[in-house]
Amino acid sequence: MKNSRRTFIKLAGIAAAGLAVAPKKVLASSGGHSPVKVNATASHAKHWAMVIDTTKLHTAEAIDELAKVCHHIHNVPSIEGKKEVKWLWHDTYGHSFPEQENPHLAEEVHERVFPLLCNHCENPPCVRVCPTKATFQRPDGIVAMDYHRCIGCRYCMAGCPYGSRSFNWGDPRLNLDMANLNPEFPTRMRGVVEKCNFCVERLAVGKQPACVEASNGAMFFGDLKDPDSEVRKVLREKFTIRRKPSAGTEPSVYYII
Amino acid sequence: MLELALKGSKRYYGWIAFLLVLIGIGSTALVDQWINGLTITGMSRDVSWGFYISQFTYLVGLAASGVMIVLPNYFHSYKTNKHMVIFGEFMAIAACIMCLLFIVVDIGQPTRMMNMIFHPTPNSILFWDMIVLNGYLFLNLLVGWTCLQADRQHLPHPQWLKPFIYISIIWAFSIHTVTAFLYQGLPGRHYWLTAILAARFLASAFCSGPAILLLVMMITEKFTSFKMAKNAISTLVKIIAYAMCVNMFFFALEIFTSFYSNIPGHMHPILYLFEHASSGLVTLMWTFIAFAAISITLLVTPRFRNNYKLLPWTLGILIVATWIDKGLGLLIGGFNPTPFETITSYWPTGKELMVSMMVYAIGALVVTVLFKIATEVKAEVGHSQKLDCGCSSEDTCECAPEEAPAEA
Ligand code: SF4
Ligand code: SF4
Ligand code: SF4
Numbered sequence: 001m002k003n004s005r006r007t008f009i010k011l012a013g014i015a016a017a018g019l020a021v022a023p024k025k026v027l028a029s030s031g032g033h034s035p036v037k038v039n040a041t042a043s044h045a046k047h048w049a050m051v052i053d054t055t056k057l058h059t060a061e062a063i064d065e066l067a068k069v070c071h072h073i074h075n076v077p078s079i080e081g082k083k084e085v086k087w088l089w090h091d092t093y094g095h096s097f098p099e100q101e102n103p104h105l106a107e108e109v110h111e112r113v114f115p116l117l118c119n120h121c122e123n124p125p126c127v128r129v130c131p132t133k134a135t136f137q138r139p140d141g142i143v144a145m146d147y148h149r150c151i152g153c154r155y156c157m158a159g160c161p162y163g164s165r166s167f168n169w170g171d172p173r174l175n176l177d178m179a180n181l182n183p184e185f186p187t188r189m190r191g192v193v194e195k196c197n198f199c200v201e202r203l204a205v206g207k208q209p210a211c212v213e214a215s216n217g218a219m220f221f222g223d224l225k226d227p228d229s230e231v232r233k234v235l236r237e238k239f240t241i242r243r244k245p246s247a248g249t250e251p252s253v254y255y256i257i
Numbered sequence: 258m259l260e261l262a263l264k265g266s267k268r269y270y271g272w273i274a275f276l277l278v279l280i281g282i283g284s285t286a287l288v289d290q291w292i293n294g295l296t297i298t299g300m301s302r303d304v305s306w307g308f309y310i311s312q313f314t315y316l317v318g319l320a321a322s323g324v325m326i327v328l329p330n331y332f333h334s335y336k337t338n339k340h341m342v343i344f345g346e347f348m349a350i351a352a353c354i355m356c357l358l359f360i361v362v363d364i365g366q367p368t369r370m371m372n373m374i375f376h377p378t379p380n381s382i383l384f385w386d387m388i389v390l391n392g393y394l395f396l397n398l399l400v401g402w403t404c405l406q407a408d409r410q411h412l413p414h415p416q417w418l419k420p421f422i423y424i425s426i427i428w429a430f431s432i433h434t435v436t437a438f439l440y441q442g443l444p445g446r447h448y449w450l451t452a453i454l455a456a457r458f459l460a461s462a463f464c465s466g467p468a469i470l471l472l473v474m475m476i477t478e479k480f481t482s483f484k485m486a487k488n489a490i491s492t493l494v495k496i497i498a499y500a501m502c503v504n505m506f507f508f509a510l511e512i513f514t515s516f517y518s519n520i521p522g523h524m525h526p527i528l529y530l531f532e533h534a535s536s537g538l539v540t541l542m543w544t545f546i547a548f549a550a551i552s553i554t555l556l557v558t559p560r561f562r563n564n565y566k567l568l569p570w571t572l573g574i575l576i577v578a579t580w581i582d583k584g585l586g587l588l589i590g591g592f593n594p595t596p597f598e599t600i601t602s603y604w605p606t607g608k609e610l611m612v613s614m615m616v617y618a619i620g621a622l623v624v625t626v627l628f629k630i631a632t633e634v635k636a637e638v639g640h641s642q643k644l645d646c647g648c649s650s651e652d653t654c655e656c657a658p659e660e661a662p663a664e665a
Binding site for chain 2: 085091149154167190
């Protein structure tokens with residue numbers, strides 16, 4: 001892990017040096033356009049993570065509200081039944097933390113419902129199994145997808161121990177309100193997998209993930225590797241659990257119980 | 258040699274036409290799938306692989322099983338099998354083609370298939386599965402075709418082929434092991450997450466594959482002058498018997514581990530399959546157990562094993578049992594319970610079955626054509642031909658057809 005990150009940084013450094021000495025060539029080869037520039041306002045982190053305070057956010061209505069926001073800005077189609085597509089949703093304690101279930105759990109906890117999304121695991125099996133690198137892990141820990149490369153083999157769905165992925169069995173646009181699309185985010189085509197992307201497109205312009213922003217302070221987002229970050233502060237102060245620790249994937253989404 | 262496939266009886270052409278009709282009918286469902294996507298299948302968010310992938314898994318076994326005839330011939334100089342080898346190899350070719358087709362019909366974006374090659378990803382088992390399957394297809398084409406051509410010209414098999422033959426024997430084990438790894442390495446799928454899965458796959462392949470081959474060979478005998486040597490059959494049946502016993506033993510190991518350890522994750526899929534699933538699936542799973550028991554009984558008892566009237570039924574029962582276990586139960590049990598400890602039932606839709614029928618019909622067509630060529634060549638050179646007494650020309654014929662062979 002650490003090693004690959006280091007090599008990445010090294011490679012990035014070499015590439016940057018290359019750009020510095022040969023800007024003309026790059027300009028020529030990119031057809032006269034200027035090379036891609038990183039947005040100056042973008043947020044950066046060594047490893048993004050999320051903490052969800054389920055003492056504050058635990059009703060189906062409240063979570064569905066967040067899901068609505070997420071699904072709208074990401075043009076997630078709404079489909080009923082077994083072939084549904086979802087990035088953020090709610091489920092019971094037993095379904096969310098099957099290994100940590102016990103029959104005498106505090107009733108109040110048992111009645112809560114929990115927001116579920118992709119965990120952006122540190123050690124993601126979905127990346128390990130993907131035969132095309134359509135699912136990949138970014139240096140900042142986010143497990144992202146390239147919808148244009150995915151061949152729709154659905155191996156990542158079998159590999160994810162959290163059921164965090166959805167497949168577009170048919171054309172997703174048939175189930176989208178085409179008059180009410182978010183023009184800033186692409187729609188998908190049929191035959192590809194999709195999932196929560198930790199709002200990379202918002203991080204790139206310095207915004208927080210949409211669900212975090214809409215959660216009224218029940219969700220925290222930040223750099224897990226920075227001891228002074230807000231997520232680390234919350235993790236220090238509150239007892240948290242993660243989903244299915246036994247799978248060894250090291251989820252980056254933490255739940256305050 | 259391809260011209261040999263073109264001349265045939267009315268019945269041969271009738272059969273080919275029948276297969277083409279099946280392919281035609283099945284392809285309408287495939288066109289529907291191209292237009293509407295995989296919505297036409299019974300798969301879902303929770304059960305994301307279905308009938309296509311399970312057929313793929315089962316057929317990899319058929320492809321690998323050819324080695325059970327090739328291996329005794331080359332590694333142990335067991336020459337009785339000699340004239341059967343080509344059929345094992347040709348069967349493997351057809352099975353590989355069906356496997357690849359099942360993958361193609363299963364993926365959501367078949368036009369992007371080449372991404373697997375443009376962006377090779379060695380950490381994905383699917384990448385390796387593609388390599389080993391295509392490699393095995395190539396090896397069998399090369400070996401099978403070259404040997405048959407040499408036979409036809411009454412030449413010894415060329416020396417340069419030897420390494421390819423040995424590689425192909427080892428390779429056969431790899432294709433099924435890698436296919437098992439496809440399942441075996443996934444966290445959170447308890448039914449698959451077991452070190453013995455690859456061994457189970459091989460055991461099941463080495464009983465079901467030769468059984469299918471033997472059945473097809475019996476049909477071939479009916480329509481051609483080819484005749485299997487009696488010794489070759491009895492060896493193959495013994496291999497099937499051993500492999501089936503080992504297969505069920507491994508299954509029993511799974512049951513013991515799951516239930517003695519009392520670990521819920523390991524027990525749930527088994528309880529689901531044999532108790533809680535829809536009554537149809539539960540009945541099927543118990544049929545698997547019953548059929549496995551019957552086929553083992555028939556196979557280990559010399560009197561029944563050597564009864565060639567009964568044998569096709571024994572083999573049929575065994576094939577059904579292994580198919581339910583590996584071609585259906587394995588997949589459904591792997592996805593259920595879901596990661597949320599819930600149940601999402603799966604059953605293939607009619608269209609899914611039609612597409613599968615198309616792939617199977619293509620496989621049958623390939624088998625027919627290849628076996629036609631092989632039997633024609635054998636007839637030309639006089640190998641393994643049927644004698645008046647009903648024996649094969651490879652048997653040391655003493656002509657007592659009804660009596661069971663002395664050694665059992
Ligand atoms: S939760 Fe699932 S999809 Fe998300 S990173 Fe982890 S394994 Fe991959
Ligand atoms: S479905 Fe797409 S993202 Fe998932 S494993 Fe296959 S190619 Fe990768
Ligand atoms: S992080 Fe962004 S993409 Fe993920 S669930 Fe929240 S809003 Fe949706």
